[in-house]
Amino acid sequence: MVAIEAAALFAWMRRRGRARLAWSLLPNLASGACLMLALRAALSDGWWGWVALCLAGALAAHVADLAGRLRDR
Template sequence: MLAIEALILLRAGRPAIDVALLLLPGACMMLALRAALVGASWPWIAMPLAASFPVHLADLLRRGKRH
């Protein structure tokens, strides 16, 4: 679903960096959820969760500069 959403946003004219910053935090959280569901150890759950936060902040900063 994320790939389809990315294609739709790219075809709508959104810059690739905007699409990546928009979708990457969600992808990281989905990886963390997958790790939790398969019973992975806690670092494999924490790493993608921790990675999603700075990417989310970068997205917010980039959006704030446009307005």
């Protein structure tokens, strides 16, 4: 579902002439996807390492998002 959402957002923003803004949403979408994967792993009694890796991925995506926002300032 996240991939479908991303494709729809990219298509809509490209059509409106804001392709650069669409790329800035990528870390935000990635962090959401990692959080959903961590939740799925936790609820399905997955190995704790998968949950930790997904959470670390979400953290990395959030840090990348914050760095991009600070750089644009």
